[in-house]
Amino acid sequence: MDLGLTGRKAIVCAASKGLGRACAEALAAEGVDLVINARGADALEATAETIAAAHGVSVTPVACDVTTEAGRNAVLAACPDPDILVNNAGGPPPGDFRDWERDDWIKAVDANMLTPILLIKAVVDGMMDRRFGRIVNITSAAVKAPIPILGLSNGARAGLTGFVAGLARETVRRNVTINGLLPGPFDTDRLRSTAAARAEKEGRPVEEVLREMGETNPAGRVGSPDEFGRTCAYLCSVHAGFVTGQNLLMDGGAYPGTL
Numbered sequence: 025m026d027l028g029l030t031g032r033k034a035i036v037c038a039a040s041k042g043l044g045r046a047c048a049e050a051l052a053a054e055g056v057d058l059v060i061n062a063r064g065a066d067a068l069e070a071t072a073e074t075i076a077a078a079h080g081v082s083v084t085p086v087a088c089d090v091t092t093e094a095g096r097n098a099v100l101a102a103c104p105d106p107d108i109l110v111n112n113a114g115g116p117p118p119g120d121f122r123d124w125e126r127d128d129w130i131k132a133v134d135a136n137m138l139t140p141i142l143l144i145k146a147v148v149d150g151m152m153d154r155r156f157g158r159i160v161n162i163t164s165a166a167v168k169a170p171i172p173i174l175g176l177s178n179g180a181r182a183g184l185t186g187f188v189a190g191l192a193r194e195t196v197r198r199n200v201t202i203n204g205l206l207p208g209p210f211d212t213d214r215l216r217s218t219a220a221a222r223a224e225k226e227g228r229p230v231e232e233v234l235r236e237m238g239e240t241n242p243a244g245r246v247g248s249p250d251e252f253g254r255t256c257a258y259l260c261s262v263h264a265g266f267v268t269g270q271n272l273l274m275d276g277g278a279y280p281g282t283l
């Protein structure tokens with residue numbers, strides 16, 4: 025299917041690795057020019073070169089922390105009028121809420137709620153004026169079914185999801201959609217480091233923990249970033265203009281609800 029995105033421009037945040045990178049790759053494969061971001065310049069530049077060479081699109085790396093105002097400004101300066109915005113950042117650390125101080129909450133809310141909202145604010149009116157815009161927020165399956173040790177993530181991402189639910193109904197009349205893409209377990213560095221921590225704690229090989237993560241999922245495996253990226257590209261496509269304010273769970277069926 026032609027997604028109708030050739031020549032469009034996208035900002036993809038937190039995209040040197042993992043799910044953000046997969047979204048960038050899938051959009052590049054559709055002929056979208058990219059501004060990609062991450063903090064580590066070396067990995068980011070290598071990713072930009074690889075994607076540009078593979079797909080013949082322009083890929084501009086902007087190395088910065090997107091959760092800071094300076095970082096967001098740098099990304100927006102490289103692409104002030106994107107057609108597509110993919111919001112993403114690292115997730116907050118796990119823990120017990122009794123140990124978290126106000127600052128811990130502020131950091132989580134800054135990274136996983138306010139950063140996407142501020143980027144949306146910066147680009148959404150231009151998208152509405154141009155009568156095309158696609159915004160995808162990478163959140164987490166924890167939005168649908170909270171994970172007890174990830175309270176900071178559960179809270180901050182639920183805040184973003186609630187805000188977007190309202191805004192997404194105001195922008196769609198001008199062909200600007202805003203949706204959440206909710207990853208369950210995907211095979212990225214983040215998942216592998218979670219598995220490594222568990223393996224160390226339980227004195228087991230990492231590969232065994234990773235295999236178990238897959239086996240306990242209804243799909244019998246964890247997700248591949250490529251699957252995630254292609255779903256993101258579909259949500260950004262011309263065909264998805266009637267899909268807004270939705271939260272698409274990609275978890276291999278792990279969430280047990282009927283709806």
Ligand code: NAP
Nearest residue numbers: 038040041042043062063064090114115209210212213214
């Ligand atoms: P990952 O493989 O660790 O990749 C994270 C990417 O984000 C890297 O490119 C990293 O580069 C960049 N990044 C992190 N913090 C950043 C910041 N402040 N500013 C700019 N770039 C930043 O992680 P992932 O698995 O793709 O996860 C992406 C998001 O999905 C996270 O929020 C995670 O919590 C969520 N999630 C993932 C899973 C999963 O199974 N993978 C499940 C549920 C939710 P630098 O470190 O160089 O900045």
